[in-house]
Amino acid sequence: MENAKKKINKNLVLLLLGRGVSDLGASIQMIVMPLYILDMGGSAATVGLYSFLALATVLVYPLAGVAGDRFNRKMIMVATDFASAGVILLLFVCAYFHWLNLTIVLVAQILIAVLNGLFDPATKGMVPQIVEQSQLTKVNSGISALRTLSVLLGAAIGSMLYAGVGVTVLFLLNGISFLLSAGSEMLISYRHVKRNERHDAKGNSPGLLADVLDGIRFILHNRVIGKLCAYFLLTFAFIQPIFNVVMPVFFRGSLGYSDIHYGYLQMVIIIGALLGSILVGALFGKSIQLKKSLTIGCSLMAGILVFFTVLLFPFCLEILGNDTIIYFLLLAVVLCLLSAVLMFIHIPVQTYIQIATPHDYMSHIFSIVGMITKGGMPLGALLYGFILEKVAVHWMMLFTTLLTLMISGFFLSSLLKSDQIG
Known part of the structure; x- marks a missing residue:
């Protein structure tokens, strides 16, 4: 029992550590991007469109829910974090070589929103599997507090970093934060339990x-x-x-x-x-x-x-x-x-x-x-x-x-x- 408890605690620490790092990077970028869009020559309408495109997260949720129950949740989390890192590091490259424009920024926002939509249900589905039921409220409170703290720190330091080092370095730091998050999640001890598939009268699996x-x-x-x-x-x-x-x-x-x-x-x-x-x-x-x-x-x-x-x-x-x-x-x-x-x-x-x-x-x-x-x-x-x-x-x-x-x-x-x- 002691070993199992340590295992669960280790998994939770790894999950919280990964989320805390990537949430901080994402929060800093979220605070900075409206300012950057305006500095690029965008209007208030462009800023509004950038925020609205986050709704792509909602559109992908039905697919994400099915995927999170059919496939390995840990692998979904790791894959989406690596993919998010790739998108953000591409923004870093574009910014470094002065290729970045509003179209690229808006397309990247859609891709990141879709990846977040795939990640979120898998995470929430995994938590009850690595935490004892009696600890769920405390763990959910901790996850919420950690995410809120990340937003708070992001709001506090995002604009200062933007003024001090510029958006190019921020893209690099945020990309690295998602790589660290994926690396942390890879160390989680998690065994995917294949669901019992329901079949129709002809023996076909549901779509x-x-x-x-x-x-x-x-x-x-x-x-x-x-x-x-x-x-x-x-x-x-x-x-x-x-x-x-x-x-x-x-x-x-x-x-x-x-x-x-x-x-x-x-x-x-x-x-x-x-x-x-x-x-x-x-x-x-x-x-x-x-x-x-x-x-x-x-x-x-x-x-x-x-x-x-x-x-x-x-x-x-x-x-x-x-x-x-x-x-x-x-x-x-x-x-x-x-x-x-x-x-x-x-x-x-x-x-x-x-x-x-x-x-x-x-x-x-x-x-x-x-x-x-x-x-x-x-x-x-x-x-x-x-x-x-x-x-x-x-x-x-x-x-x-x-x-x-x-x-x-x-x-x-x-x-x-x-x-x-x-």
């Missing part, structure tokens, strides 16, 4: 579409997972765009702070997600306690949304001022708390799905969950953008808060009646 539909049917037949996926869609479509759509519009249109203050708010949001991930691991790391964590998370989210909405109303700005330290601190605290409590929803839901899903369906299900999370944010952002053209930001947030309160109340009451979860 890609049949496998995708099989995963959808599994979610629809598992009422708890179906409800959790639906609530996931709500939080990613309605709540996440608050950070990247509502806040920029409100900050530019109603507040009198500098761009430096806006940067501080973005850092606070990331720190909130990091603290929330750590808290979930500390409070619920020994058992899943889904009902308890979701009740806490949904209740706190509802209260914070109400307070945030009040802060956006003109009367609050008149009382506190739109450029005072008091208002800025209140706004920062609210955004930090909102980002933190979302982890009380996202991490336990992911853990429950990992526990309740058979191994040969694992990547299937997480590919569908990935489509919900990755697709929900841009769709929600698009909806917010259109509505905010016509409606004042405080009225929009009031409607969003009331809708979220009603849906959360219905969701919690339905979940608490279920005897399938603890």
